[in-house]
Amino acid sequence: MMTVKELANLTETSVRTLQYYDKIGLLPPAAYTDAGYRLYNERSLEHLHQILLYRELEFPLSKIKAIMASEDFDRYQVEVNTLCQSGIQAKYTPRIDLHDPVELKEAIPLRTPYVIYIDPCDTCNFRCKFCPSGNLDLMKKTPGRGHGPMDMTLYKEIIDSLSEFEDPIRVIRLYKEGEPLLNPHFAEMVRYAKASPKVLRVDTTTNGALLTPERSLEIINAGLDRINISVEGMNAQQYKEFSGINLDYEKYVENISFFYAHRNQCEVNIKICGDNLTQEQEEQFYNTFGNIADGISVEHTIEYWPKYQEMGVDVDESVTLLGGKSREVMVCPYVFYEMCINSNGTYSLCRFDWNHAMIMGKEFAGKVTPRRVWDSITLWTFQSEFLNKERKLMTMLSCPKCGILKQGVPEDIDKYVDEILDKM
Numbered sequence: 001m002m003t004v005k006e007l008a009n010l011t012e013t014s015v016r017t018l019q020y021y022d023k024i025g026l027l028p029p030a031a032y033t034d035a036g037y038r039l040y041n042e043r044s045l046e047h048l049h050q051i052l053l054y055r056e057l058e059f060p061l062s063k064i065k066a067i068m069a070s071e072d073f074d075r076y077q078v079e080v081n082t083l084c085q086s087g088i089q090a091k092y093t094p095r096i097d098l099h100d101p102v103e104l105k106e107a108i109p110l111r112t113p114y115v116i117y118i119d120p121c122d123t124c125n126f127r128c129k130f131c132p133s134g135n136l137d138l139m140k141k142t143p144g145r146g147h148g149p150m151d152m153t154l155y156k157e158i159i160d161s162l163s164e165f166e167d168p169i170r171v172i173r174l175y176k177e178g179e180p181l182l183n184p185h186f187a188e189m190v191r192y193a194k195a196s197p198k199v200l201r202v203d204t205t206t207n208g209a210l211l212t213p214e215r216s217l218e219i220i221n222a223g224l225d226r227i228n229i230s231v232e233g234m235n236a237q238q239y240k241e242f243s244g245i246n247l248d249y250e251k252y253v254e255n256i257s258f259f260y261a262h263r264n265q266c267e268v269n270i271k272i273c274g275d276n277l278t279q280e281q282e283e284q285f286y287n288t289f290g291n292i293a294d295g296i297s298v299e300h301t302i303e304y305w306p307k308y309q310e311m312g313v314d315v316d317e318s319v320t321l322l323g324g325k326s327r328e329v330m331v332c333p334y335v336f337y338e339m340c341i342n343s344n345g346t347y348s349l350c351r352f353d354w355n356h357a358m359i360m361g362k363e364f365a366g367k368v369t370p371r372r373v374w375d376s377i378t379l380w381t382f383q384s385e386f387l388n389k390e391r392k393l394m395t396m397l398s399c400p401k402c403g404i405l406k407q408g409v410p411e412d413i414d415k416y417v418d419e420i421l422d423k424m
């Protein structure tokens, strides 16, 4: 065991910093002396080294705390250490934002959602095996799908109506079901949202195939804050097999490199699914994209939809998106802080509602706006069902068998339900 002063000296930190880490629950002491002084052990030392490494990588303390409490902690350690040793400048950054569950517990019920997904286009230029949006026959059979790009007039009405909320939206996420850049007005959508006093940040997720230099400059100049690029293979052959398209792979990498070089304020995150990659290809991924991205990650396949495996995709349910050990939670945190608007203007209860089985707002007379939907009885009832631990009893929705709550890096707010229910 060592005292706080000894630990501080050993790691060149200050006693004050260690006291603060204890106060915020980031690094509690292993024990106390009879007189109440803090004592630390080897495990504390290991944890502190990890915290200091994340600090060097400029992670905020709230995020470090969420990472260290998550099931994916071991995976983070391996990946972060690999990147630090490899000379690659990108940080290991998952594209899913981790919230601090304690912050969520205190903030719920939110007067204003943190995140609004708005889908610029629900169709896709890829035909990926795992994705319903690329399956044209399935799309034809699914009511509400195959709509195409969102109408700009409708989009502007949605952004204008955010003035009904008391607080600004933390993130407008221009993405849900399809390839966002298939909307020819994508840059204009970014610019319009960024000009709204009710929007703090705008980001998107794309396959990146349409990122020509002209398009990239247009989007960067419009003010996009973050772009997540999903890479689907490490060569043209893999793209052909997995995504059903002919891709000029060298040009693709060159275009992403151009985006990165001109990115200004826009953070570039690149991820790939590692399940179909050899060890050599995974290294190749880091080497190819590690210096043309701010953040990078290798993911595992997770079950995004209940019938996912029927689409011929193998899923190992025992691992999380980032390779940790999966563990199921009962309460879906997403429904408490985000909402989703489809490209045809309908509202889905969930961002994974690919078949539009969870549409809400139809019951309203008159104009449906995000604020009306957020304050609706429908949403309140839905949230309450989770808090009452009734998820497994929901009959019509995808929620009872949701793989996301097992593998999708969810914040675990199960233990706070009583406090949250009291406030609702």
Ligand code: SF4
Residues within 6 Å of the ligand: 332, 334, 335, 349, 350, 351, 352, 398, 399, 402, 403, 404, 405
């Ligand atoms: S439990 Fe799953 S399907 Fe239900 S709202 Fe949450 S993420 Fe969506």
